[in-house]
Amino acid sequence: MIDDQEARRRQLIGVACMCIGVVAFTFQDLIIKGISATYPAHEIVFVRSFLALPFTLVIAHFETGLGRLKTPRIGAHLLRGSVLFLAYTTYYLGIAALPLAMAVAISFAAPLFITALAGPLLGEKVGRVRWFAVLLGFVGVLIVMKDGLGMLEWAVLLPALSALFYALAQLHGRYIGATESASTMAVYINLTFFLLSGLAGLLIGNGAFSEWSHPSLTFLLRAWSWPTTQDFLLMLGCGVAATIGNYCLSQGYRMAEANLAAIFEYTALPWAILWGFLFFAQLPGYSTLAGVGLVIVAGVTIAIRERPRRAPLRGNEA
Numbered sequence: 633m634i635d636d637q638e639a640r641r642r643q644l645i646g647v648a649c650m651c652i653g654v655v656a657f658t659f660q661d662l663i664i665k666g667i668s669a670t671y672p673a674h675e676i677v678f679v680r681s682f683l684a685l686p687f688t689l690v691i692a693h694f695e696t697g698l699g700r701l702k703t704p705r706i707g708a709h710l711l712r713g714s715v716l717f718l719a720y721t722t723y724y725l726g727i728a729a730l731p732l733a734m735a736v737a738i739s740f741a742a743p744l745f746i747t748a749l750a751g752p753l754l755g756e757k758v759g760r761v762r763w764f765a766v767l768l769g770f771v772g773v774l775i776v777m778k779d780g781l782g783m784l785e786w787a788v789l790l791p792a793l794s795a796l797f798y799a800l801a802q803l804h805g806r807y808i809g810a811t812e813s814a815s816t817m818a819v820y821i822n823l824t825f826f827l828l829s830g831l832a833g834l835l836i837g838n839g840a841f842s843e844w845s846h847p848s849l850t851f852l853l854r855a856w857s858w859p860t861t862q863d864f865l866l867m868l869g870c871g872v873a874a875t876i877g878n879y880c881l882s883q884g885y886r887m888a889e890a891n892l893a894a895i896f897e898y899t900a901l902p903w904a905i906l907w908g909f910l911f912f913a914q915l916p917g918y919s920t921l922a923g924v925g926l927v928i929v930a931g932v933t934i935a936i937r938e939r940p941r942r943a944p945l946r947g948n949e950a
Contacts, residue, residue: 646888650896653880658736658903660873661727662911663866668728668847672854673721674832676867679859681826683871684878688822691879692815700816705808709817712804713824719797720825721852726790728851733916736904737776738791740927743894744769745799747934753803756889765933772926775919787848802885802894809886818878895931 664676692698703709727735744766750756758766777788805817839855859867884893901924908914916924 642887643889643892646884646886646893647896648884649880649887650884650893651899653877653884654897654900655903656873656877656880658900658907660870660877661732661736661904662907663870663873664724665727665732666911667863667866668724668851670857670863671859672833672837672856673724673728673851674829674837675856676724676870677717677721677825678829678833679864679867680870680874681822681829683868684822684875685819685826687872687875688815688819688879691875692813692819695815696813700813701819703812703816705812706820708804708808709812709820710824712801712808712817713821714828715797715801715804716821717825717828719794719801721794722790722797723794725848725851726787726794729787729847730791731914731916732908732912733901733904733914734776734788734920735791736900737916737920737924737927738773738788739795739798740898740901740924740931741770741773741792741795742798742802743897743931743934744773744927745796746802746894749799749803753807762934765930768933769927769930772923772930775923775926778919787846790848802881805882806885809882814879814883814886817882818875821878821882822874895934898928898931901928 660680664673667676689698692701723735723739726738730738747758747762748766751758773792777792809817833856836853837856839853842850842853842855844850844853884896887893905916908916
């Protein structure tokens with residue numbers, strides 16, 4: 633009984649962390665979309681990561697002590713950080729060209745990827761009902777993508793690619809989370825982002841390849857420039873939001889089942905719709921909402937099937 637109560641407590645804490653982390657990241661998305669017409673993506677990530685590092689170190693100090701940062705699994709941390717760097721970069725390139733709610737809706741493929749990959753990568757059992765929900769969810773994502781194909785062509789593929797990278801990173805986070813704290817993972821994420829975005833700046837930050845008109849390519853290849861005071865403060869806001877988001881999501885995936893935690897990333901949609909309407913006068917179309925509806929139905933189905941259960945008999949798993 634005590635073990636069951638402790639498991640439920642951890643699940644609830646994990647879910648709460650997921651919701652807080654999602655709000656933080658949608659706030660960051662709002663800022664990045666707002667300044668995407670002025671600075672390249674890797675410069676924003678570089679400044680954001682540089683500013684976020686002190687915050688993550690403070691959190692690590694109070695949670696476990698800085699001594700825990702010395703770990704034999706540095707390679708695993710850097711691998712996860714690199715995959716997350718690809719996930720967030722492709723997502724940022726997507727939101728530069730897409731309405732915010734559409735980009736978030738397509739990124740909802742991430743929990744579906746997590747569910748589909750949880751079996752082969754983590755050994756978690758995924759039965760017929762959840763497989764059906766995954767397929768239903770992917771149909772919804774395809775509907776949303778079709779809604780965007782008419783006006784922005786290949787840009788709708790960027791959040792989908794981001795979702796795949798993100799799913800792989802979060803499953804890897806659950807694997808290393810058995811021995812590593814959330815703050816340790818957050819520190820190494822920011823460190824990896826800082827190093828890789830700095831490398832990108834050295835390679836393409838001079839603007840030599842910026843002769844493109846598409847918003848996503850321009851956002852990637854634009855030359856670095858010194859930010860204004862206002863934009864620097866916005867990037868600082870990104871750093872704070874990223875710190876809170878990375879910590880909370882890492883904690884959420886450590887404390888809750890991977891599939892269950894992933895479902896609460898869907899709470900990003902109402903925030904994305906709100907920010908898009910208030911700041912960019914954008915509202916999702918009916919087909920986008922219909923596609924998202926299918927994804928949410930799939931997500932709720934998976935969440936219900938993922939409630940903690942006592943060792944089910946073989947053949948009775950969903």
